[in-house]
Amino acid sequence: MSLLYRLLKRSRALLLCALVISQYSHASVIMNGNRIIYPASAKEKTLQFTNQDPHPNLVQIWLDINNPRSTPTTADAPFVATPQVFRMEPNFRSGCPINVYGCRIAAGSRIGILF
Known part of the structure; x- marks a missing residue:
C-alpha cells in the first residue's frame, strides 16, 4: 500500500508542476493552422497569423527543413516568405505569402512533405 501511496503523491506533485508551468506559456502571435498545402499549380500560398x-x-x-538551429541566414526550405519581417497591429489578422524558391514543383507530381 505504501508504494501506491507514493505513486499517487508523486503524480499529484507532477500534475501540480505541469499546471504551474503551463500558466506561463503564452503566444502573442499565432499561425492559424499547422500544415500548409502548396498546390503545384499555385503561384503562392498565404500563411495566416493572428495577433x-x-x-x-x-x-x-523564415522557413527551414526540420532544423531547430536554423537562422534566417541558414534557412534551407525551397520556399521564401515575403515580407520576412512585418509589424502586426493589436488584435489583428494578417497574411504573409510564401513562394516556391530554388526548386520546381511539377504538376501532377506526388505529394512531398516538409516539416
Missing part, C-alpha cells in the same frame, strides 16, 4: 495582444508586435519569418 492576440492589445499592443503591436514585430514578426520575423
